[in-house]
Amino acid sequence: MPDPEGTIDSNAGSRRVVIVGSGFAGFTCARRLCRTLAAAGDDTEVVLVTPTDYMLYTPLLPDVAGGLIDPRFVAVSLTDALPRVRLVVATAESIDPIRKTITVTSEYHGPRELSWDRLVLTPGSVTKLFDVPGLADHGRGLKTVAEALYLREQLLRQLELADHEDDPGVRQARRTVVVVGASYAGTELVAQLRALADAYAARRAFAPSEIRFVLLDMADRVMPEVGEKLSDQVLAVLRDRGIDIRLGTSLKELTGDHVVLTDGTTVPTYTVAWVTGVTGAPVLGTLDLPMERGRLIVDAKLRVPGHPDVFAGGDAAAVPDLTKPGEITPPTAQHATRQGKTLARNVAASLGIGVAKAYKHRDMGLVVDLGPRFAVANPLGLRLSGLPAKAVTRAYHTYAVPRGINRWAITLTYLTNAVTSRPLTLLGLVGPEESSFGASEGIRHHART
Ligand SMILES: Cc1cc2nc3c(=O)[nH]c(=O)nc-3n(C[C@H](O)[C@H](O)[C@H](O)COP(=O)(O)OP(=O)(O)OC[C@H]3O[C@@H](n4cnc5c(N)ncnc54)[C@H](O)[C@@H]3O)c2cc1C
Incomplete structure (x- = not known):
């Protein structure tokens, strides 16, 4: 990773929570945290780093593939839904939990550094690839x-x-x-x-x-x-x-x-x-922190052990399942959404607002x-x-x-x-390149071909 070209820090003086990923967990956390901070009259800045300016409702992707639902309908605009959040449309490339910085890039700019007081890691998961030629x-x-x-x-x-x-x-x-x-x-x-x-x-x-x-x-x-x-x-x-x-x-x-x-x-x-099946997002690999089954290990309060200011949840985290001792929660939207709420509560508690609690949810x-x-x-x-x-x-x-x-x-x-019958128009908007695992999901995989 080249040295950052600059920082995108702003709001000097106020505390900053950086959330990585705008899926079920990150989106819910950002929304809930903004409400909690506003109710407490706290000016902590909430920054959401995400490669897309929307939250994707993945359970309806099969309907999109089948031509039943327009893709815009399953993409929730972050600008509309989270007006109080500072949106950084970029990819987190690396994270330094000691210096408390993350480095982000996008196709429009080189690496830029962002500092944080609290970090919430919710970058989700990517398709698990096996070494199958081709x-x-x-x-x-x-x-x-x-x-x-x-x-x-x-x-x-x-x-x-x-x-x-x-x-x-x-x-x-x-x-x-x-x-x-x-x-x-x-x-x-x-x-x-x-x-x-x-x-x-x-x-x-x-x-x-x-x-x-x-x-x-x-x-x-x-x-x-x-x-x-x-x-x-x-x-x-x-x-x-x-x-x-x-x-x-x-x-x-x-x-x-x-x-x-x-x-x-x-x-x-x-x-x-x-x-x-899925495995944790590639950015987790830059952290040099303990993982379980491709997911970051956290405690029941969704804190990363040894790093009291770093939290994680959703598909990216191996969250202990308190309803099934010894197991971790499965990678589902159901858990990710609820973990987003717990993340918001526990991050706020770490800032002195409210009391932290352990994550517990019985699968519905x-x-x-x-x-x-x-x-x-x-x-x-x-x-x-x-x-x-x-x-x-x-x-x-x-x-x-x-x-x-x-x-x-x-x-x-x-x-x-x-x-009516489902539409059969072919607009030809997405080619093989943009839809590849590398371009679309950011998977750095060198399979045999
Ligand atoms: C086709 C399909 C159908 C599903 N159906 C169901 C269902 O019916 N019920 C159910 O409970 N679950 C379902 N799931 C599972 C569910 O989608 C996941 O468990 C859920 O999306 C996990 O939420 P998350 O917030 O952890 O991650 P995600 O929703 O995957 O969000 C992760 C976010 O992080 C972003 N991100 C990734 N890397 C970076 C980075 N380096 N920097 C910045 N941002 C990053 C991503 O772009 C994304 O915005 C389905 C999944 C799929 C694929």
């Missing part, structure tokens, strides 16, 4: 708007090309999609892409079965998170929709026009999504939208599937998006979708 070049994740849009556009582009392809082998490859990872995110993705492909086939009047979907996972069941009974139902519904589900199987190799499965089968395809279950007329959900231990689960899932997401205008747009989209 993965970094030919696979795409589902963590960012660029990736979701690319998958949608890639599917439509390949379907349009297949329509006038004379070689039957190439035509079938263009009409084949491989999704790796059958936990909830990968399963929601395959269901939404299937729905998009079905809409295309209906419009072009050919059989949807001509478009092939393959869903792979090394596990022995889909979505183990929702329990055996719902998992079996999901398997049956997806197979009924013509999705070829192969459990105990992953990818051995990817090339530009085919993949090789771990059982040796070759599947010709141009579209591969890799949704197999999952809601999983699986495309047309089907969903599963297990809120508070209840097992729901089909239309009741669909209603709960859509109501939950609409409620959970943290800004009224986004909620309104999403609700209108769902209502519109109930009476």
